[in-house]
Amino acid sequence: MKIYIPDIPVEGLEIELKEHTEINNIIVPVSAQLKVEKVGTEIMIKGSLTSDVIFQCSRCLKDFSMRIFINVDVFYHPVEELKGEETHEIKIDELDMDFYSGEELDIMNLINEQIMLNIPMKPLCSETCKGICIKCGTDLNAGICKCETLHIDPRLASLKTFLENS
Ligand SMILES: [Zn+2]
Numbered sequence: 823m824k825i826y827i828p829d830i831p832v833e834g835l836e837i838e839l840k841e842h843t844e845i846n847n848i849i850v851p852v853s854a855q856l857k858v859e860k861v862g863t864e865i866m867i868k869g870s871l872t873s874d875v876i877f878q879c880s881r882c883l884k885d886f887s888m889r890i891f892i893n894v895d896v897f898y899h900p901v902e903e904l905k906g907e908e909t910h911e912i913k914i915d916e917l918d919m920d921f922y923s924g925e926e927l928d929i930m931n932l933i934n935e936q937i938m939l940n941i942p943m944k945p946l947c948s949e950t951c952k953g954i955c956i957k958c959g960t961d962l963n964a965g966i967c968k969c970e971t972l973h974i975d976p977r978l979a980s981l982k983t984f985l986e987n988s
């Protein structure tokens with residue numbers, strides 16, 4: 823969905839959308855309520871968005887769906903503004919600052935960016951996820967595998983390695 827910037831009215835533009843977008847090669851639903859306002863040459867976008875993103879648990883490697891809520895508060899500066907200004911410095915604390923060029927702003931780009939920024943580095947299907955056994959790959963949430971006793975007693979573990987290698 824693209825916004826034609828000259829069309830943004832003085833009072834701002836309310837956007838409500840239900841779409842699908844691609845996050846990590848998976849199509850997921852996304853809904854957003856945004857208010858787009860022009861402040862001088864800048865475009866201010868505020869609101870919220872919700873998406874059901876598919877994550878892979880970093881412990882048990884199972885895919886799971888998690889609803890994420892994101893508060894959107896982004897400023898867009900015209901990229902042309904940068905070229906003319908030698909002294910323009912991007913402040914590091916202005917993290918939610920982006921640039922637009924030309925007369926169009928793609929709302930789906932903004933949404934995708936916001937989702938990517940809010941994806942946890944190490945997603946967990948559950949805080950108590952036990953993960954998988956590094957030896958046999960058994961999902962330890964579903965049950966304990968036979969290797970478990972070996973993990974408990976390292977002497978037996980080394981005996982097992984000894985027997986396997988002999
Ligand atoms: Zn898990």
Ligand SMILES: [Zn+2]
Pocket residue numbers: 955956957958959960967968969970
């Ligand atoms: Zn195991």
